[in-house]
Amino acid sequence: MQIHKLTCKKKFDQHFLKDQNIAKKIVSFLSFENYNTVVEIGPGLGILTKYLLNNPYHHIFLIEIDKELISFLKKNFSISKNQIIHKDFLKWNPEEMNLRNFAIIGNFPYKISSQILFHILKYNHYIPECIGMFQKEVAKRITSYKGKKTYGILSVLVQTFYDVKYLFTVKEKVFFPIPNVQSAVISLKRKKNMIYCNKKMLFKCVKIAFNQRRKKLKNSLQEFNHIPNFYKIPFLNKRAEELSVKEFLQLTKEIEIKK
Numbered sequence: 001m002q003i004h005k006l007t008c009k010k011k012f013d014q015h016f017l018k019d020q021n022i023a024k025k026i027v028s029f030l031s032f033e034n035y036n037t038v039v040e041i042g043p044g045l046g047i048l049t050k051y052l053l054n055n056p057y058h059h060i061f062l063i064e065i066d067k068e069l070i071s072f073l074k075k076n077f078s079i080s081k082n083q084i085i086h087k088d089f090l091k092w093n094p095e096e097m098n099l100r101n102f103a104i105i106g107n108f109p110y111k112i113s114s115q116i117l118f119h120i121l122k123y124n125h126y127i128p129e130c131i132g133m134f135q136k137e138v139a140k141r142i143t144s145y146k147g148k149k150t151y152g153i154l155s156v157l158v159q160t161f162y163d164v165k166y167l168f169t170v171k172e173k174v175f176f177p178i179p180n181v182q183s184a185v186i187s188l189k190r191k192k193n194m195i196y197c198n199k200k201m202l203f204k205c206v207k208i209a210f211n212q213r214r215k216k217l218k219n220s221l222q223e224f225n226h227i228p229n230f231y232k233i234p235f236l237n238k239r240a241e242e243l244s245v246k247e248f249l250q251l252t253k254e255i256e257i258k259k
Contacts, residue, residue: 016044017107017133019174027051029131029167029187030103032058037099039063041089041106041116041132046073048105053077061097063089090119100126107133110179114138117158120188124161130188131167139166139184146244153210157203159245162188202252209240209248217243217251224255 017023027048030038037059043049044064052060063085064070070086073079085092090112094102104127108116113134120127134142142158143166144150158164170183205221212220218236227233233254235247243251 015107015110015175015177015179017047017170017174018176020047022170022174023047024051025168026107026131026133026185027105029185030105031129031189032103033128035101035103035128037061037102039094039099039102039104041104042109043073044069044107046077048107049073049077049079052105053079061085061099061102063087063092065089090115092119094123094126102127104130105132107183110135110138110181114154117142117154121157121161124190128190130162131185132188133170133183133185136169136182136184139186142186146242148241151241152213153206156206156210156243156245156248158188160202160249161194162190164188197249197252198256201256202249205252205255206240206248209243213240215239221255227255 028051036057038052039061040048040052041063042065043062049060049062052058060079061083062073062079064073065086065088067086070084073084074081085097094100104120106116113132116132120130138154141150141152141154143164144152144155165187167185167187170185172178172180172182175183208223209217209220216237216239218231220240221236224230230236233251235243235251
């Protein structure tokens with residue numbers, strides 16, 4: 001592959017993985033349980049793509065924002081043009097392609113990894129699984145639990161819909177250019193027994209609660225104090241970091257019922 005003419009673009013926060021063993025390991029975590037389509041976010045030079053294409057029975061789509069990299073991928077991989085989507089993933093709607101059941105994989109740009117997660121959550125009903133590389137600090141937040149300092153908005157919202165697992169840490173030296181932080185690969189597997197609630201209300205309650213995480217919920221959630229018997233809602237004497245994912249769901253349901 002000719003890569004010497006390509007340059008990493010800061011505006012896209014590009015750090016290319018160069019370790020083939022790690023790439024192969026990341027792809028190996030895809031379970032292909034009840035799906036056979038995978039969407040790779042930001043394939044870059046195709047280090048994951050190569051292993052994704054090894055199985056001819058899987059349908060692969062690549063979403064890449066960088067035109068130069070799209071040209072590179074077309075030249076170096078046997079992949080049809082309709083499999084490569086030139087788009088910002090944060091503006092991508094799978095319904096436009098009639099995709100209803102697919103996994104997500106990728107080495108996610110650090111700067112927008114949280115936004116990528118929120119976009120995945122928006123379409124979680126179509127996405128049974130995600131294997132992603134994140135900045136280690138973000139991966140720790142996603143997989144954190146109540147009582148820990150790293151427990152927050154991402155922890156609760158992602159774990160509401162997915163079982164999360166921290167898979168392994170990735171050192172800086174396996175990327176070029178070398179980033180200033182370590183990375184980590186995590187897996188998200190959609191929960192089989194979902195606890196349903198008003199998704200919009202859940203997001204609102206969790207964000208308000210953690211944006212004022214030192215306050216007790218009866219103070220941070222004051223915009224709901226007009227609700228009848230508001231102060232009798234369970235957990236209001238606790239702080240956000242003291243509530244489990246299940247308790248946040250219960251709190252959301254109580255607010256929704258009493259509205």
